[in-house]
Amino acid sequence: MEKHKLTACEIVEEIKHSKTDSLTVTKSVMDRIESLDGKIGAYVEVNKKGALERASLIDKEKQKGKLAGVPVAIKDNICVKGELTRCASKILEGFRPPYNATVIEKLLKEGAVLLGKTNMDEFAFGSSTETSAFKVTRNPWDTDRIPGGSSGGSAACVAADETILAIGSDTGGSIRQPAALCGIVGLKPTYGRVSRYGLIAFASSLDQIGPLTKSVKDSALLLEVIAGYDEMDSTSVNREVPEYIRACVNNVKGLKIGIPKEYFIEGMDKEISDSIKKAEDVYRQLGAVCEEVSLPHTQYAVSVYYIIAPSEASSNLARFDAVQYGFRSKDSQTLMQMYENSRAEGFGAEAKRRIILGTFALSSGYYEAYYSKALKVRTLIKKDFDKVFEKYDCVLTPTAPTPAFKIGEKMESPLEMYLSDIFTISANLAGLPAISIPCGFTKHNLPIGLQLMAKPFDEETLFRAAYSFEQNTEYHKKRPQIK
Amino acid sequence: MKVDKELVKYIAHLSRIKLTEKELEKFPLQLENILAYVEKLDKVDVNNVEPTSHVLPLKNVYREDKVKKSIDIEEVLKVAPERQENFFKVPRVIEGA
Numbered sequence: 410m411e412k413h414k415l416t417a418c419e420i421v422e423e424i425k426h427s428k429t430d431s432l433t434v435t436k437s438v439m440d441r442i443e444s445l446d447g448k449i450g451a452y453v454e455v456n457k458k459g460a461l462e463r464a465s466l467i468d469k470e471k472q473k474g475k476l477a478g479v480p481v482a483i484k485d486n487i488c489v490k491g492e493l494t495r496c497a498s499k500i501l502e503g504f505r506p507p508y509n510a511t512v513i514e515k516l517l518k519e520g521a522v523l524l525g526k527t528n529m530d531e532f533a534f535g536s537s538t539e540t541s542a543f544k545v546t547r548n549p550w551d552t553d554r555i556p557g558g559s560s561g562g563s564a565a566c567v568a569a570d571e572t573i574l575a576i577g578s579d580t581g582g583s584i585r586q587p588a589a590l591c592g593i594v595g596l597k598p599t600y601g602r603v604s605r606y607g608l609i610a611f612a613s614s615l616d617q618i619g620p621l622t623k624s625v626k627d628s629a630l631l632l633e634v635i636a637g638y639d640e641m642d643s644t645s646v647n648r649e650v651p652e653y654i655r656a657c658v659n660n661v662k663g664l665k666i667g668i669p670k671e672y673f674i675e676g677m678d679k680e681i682s683d684s685i686k687k688a689e690d691v692y693r694q695l696g697a698v699c700e701e702v703s704l705p706h707t708q709y710a711v712s713v714y715y716i717i718a719p720s721e722a723s724s725n726l727a728r729f730d731a732v733q734y735g736f737r738s739k740d741s742q743t744l745m746q747m748y749e750n751s752r753a754e755g756f757g758a759e760a761k762r763r764i765i766l767g768t769f770a771l772s773s774g775y776y777e778a779y780y781s782k783a784l785k786v787r788t789l790i791k792k793d794f795d796k797v798f799e800k801y802d803c804v805l806t807p808t809a810p811t812p813a814f815k816i817g818e819k820m821e822s823p824l825e826m827y828l829s830d831i832f833t834i835s836a837n838l839a840g841l842p843a844i845s846i847p848c849g850f851t852k853h854n855l856p857i858g859l860q861l862m863a864k865p866f867d868e869e870t871l872f873r874a875a876y877s878f879e880q881n882t883e884y885h886k887k888r889p890q891i892k
Numbered sequence: 893m894k895v896d897k898e899l900v901k902y903i904a905h906l907s908r909i910k911l912t913e914k915e916l917e918k919f920p921l922q923l924e925n926i927l928a929y930v931e932k933l934d935k936v937d938v939n940n941v942e943p944t945s946h947v948l949p950l951k952n953v954y955r956e957d958k959v960k961k962s963i964d965i966e967e968v969l970k971v972a973p974e975r976q977e978n979f980f981k982v983p984r985v986i987e988g989a
Binding site: 745823 | 899900903904905906907908909910911912915919922923925926929930931932933934936938941942943944945946947948950953955963964967968970971972973974980982983984985
C-alpha cells in the first residue's frame with residue numbers, strides 16, 4: 410500500500426489501530442521523494458536519517474500526540490534547531506539555528522516527523538518560487554509551470570505526495586496562491602493565531618504561519634497543533650484554541666456567503682470566473698445564501714501591500730549584516746564595505762528590489778506620500794470587511810487571477826508578478842483568516858482554487874464552509890499524473 | 893515619479909547594498925513602473941482616516957522580568973562568519989586607528 414498517498418487523519422487512524430506504523434509511512438514518503446523530487450524540486454534539504462530515526466522512536470515508544478508518526482515538511486524560513494534554515498537565500502549560507510521555532514516545538518510535542526526544508530521564493534519575495542537562490546520548483550500538474558509561491562516547495566510536495574503535511578508562511582498569499590495552483594488546501598490563519606517566533610520575518614504586520622494539506626480536515630488538525638498564545642511572540646493572541654477538527658461539518662444551511670463584485674475583474678481568466686460561479690451554485694444547492702457584496706477599496710490592495718510589505722521587509726532584512734551568522738563577503742577592508750558587499754553578493758535581484766523599494770518608501774521626503782498614505786488606505790480596506798461581516802459569515806472569491814503560468818514567463822516584469830497576489834493580499838492587510846480549496850480544473854488540466862475569508866478568529870466558519878464544499882465535490886480527489 | 897540612477901544609488905547606499913552596473917541600469921525603470929502603479933493611491937481620500945500599522949488592538953505587551961537561561965554562547969558563535977574568543981569579529985570600525 411502506498412502510504413504516501415494518505416492524508417494525516419487517515420494515517421493517525423491507521424497508526425492508532427496498529428494497521429501501520431510511522432516507520433512504514435515515513436519510508437514510503439522518503440521513497441517517493443527519492444524517485445520524484447529530481448523532477449519536482451520541492452525540497453532544499455531532506456533529512457532522511459533523522460526522519461527515519463524519529464519515526465522508529467515514535468513507534469518503539471508508542472508516542473501519543475495529535476500527529477504521532479505523521480511526516481511534515483517545513484518551509485525554509487522556519488527555524489529548526491541544527492538544520493539548515495536559509496530562506497532559499499545565499500545570505501543565510503550555512504545557517505543552522507541554535508533554537509526551534511515555536512511551531513516546530515509544537516509539532517514535535519504532538520509527535521510529528523520532520524522530513525526536511527522546502528523551497529521558496531528568496532525570503533518569501535515572490536509568487537512563483539523562481540526567486541529561490543537554490544533551485545527551480547515545478548508544478549506537479551505540469552512540470553513546465555511554476556507551483557506558485559512563495560511557499561511553492563511546500564505546496565508542490567503536498568500535491569506530489571512527497572509529504573503528508575506541510576507548513577508554509579503567508580504574507581500576501583504565499584500559502585493560498587501556491588495551494589490553488591497545485592490543487593491542494595492552504596490556510597492563512599488570523600493574524601495573531603499562530604506564533605511567529607522562529608519564523609524569519611518578512612513583513613511583521615502581515616506574516617502568518619499556516620498549513621498546506623491534502624484535505625480540509627488535515628488543515629484543521631494541523632492548525633489545532635500549531636495555534637495558540639506564545640509569550641515569545643507578543644503579537645500572538647491569548648485566546649483558547651478550539652478543536653478545529655470538530656468544525657469540519659458537512660452542513661452550510663443558512664450560511665451567509667458574500668461574493669464581492671470587485672473580485673471579478675476585467676481580463677480575468679474566464680475558466681476561473683466560471684469555476685467560482687459553479688462553486689456558488691454548489692453552495693446554494695447545499696442551502697447557503699450567496700449574495701453579491703461590495704468591498705470598494707479592493708482595487709487599492711496591491712498598491713498598499715507593495716508599499717507596506719517592502720517597507721517592513723527593508724527594516725527586517727537589515728539584520729542580515731554578515732556579523733552574527735550567514736554569508737560574509739571576502740576581502741572587505743572596512744565595516745561599511747563588509748555590509749555593502751555581503752548584502753550585494755548575498756541577496757538576489759528581487760530581494761534587493763524590495764529592500765530598495767521599502768527603504769525608498771520610508772526615506773525622508775517620501776514617507777508621507779507613500780508609507781503613511783498606504784497605512785491609511787489599509788484602514789479603509791479593513792473597514793470594508795468589517796462592514797460586510799456585519800451581515801455575512803464569510804466571503805467567497807477566486808484565490809488567484811490565473812492558473813499556474815510557465816516558468817520564466819513573469820520574471821522580467823516584477824509588477825506583473827505582483828498582480829498574482831491581487832485576490833489574496835486583502836486578507837493579510839485586514840488580518841483575516843482565509844483558506845484556498847480546489848474548485849475546478851482548466852481545459853489543460855491545471856487546478857483552480859477558491860478562497861474563503863472570515864472574521865478574525867473565525868477559522869471554524871472557514872472549515873465548515875470548506876469541508877462542506879469538499880465533501881460535495883470531487884476536485885480534491887484528482888491527483889496529478891507526474892510526467 | 894521619475895526614478896533615476898542617482899536616486900537608486902542613494903537608496904541602495906541607505907540599504908547598505910552595493911549594486912552592480914547592470915542592476916543600476918535595470919532597477920530605475922522597474923521601480924518607476926511599480927511606483928507609477930502604487931500612485932493610484934493618490935485618488936483615495938484619506939482625510940480623517942487613522943493609519944493601521946497593525947490590525948490587533950495591542951498596546952505594549954509586558955512580561956515579568958524573570959531570569960531565564962539563554963542560548964549557549966558556543967551554540968551562537970558556532971554559526972558566526974568570524975569570531976575571536978567570545979566575540980563576533982568584524983573589520984576595523986574606526987578608520988585610521
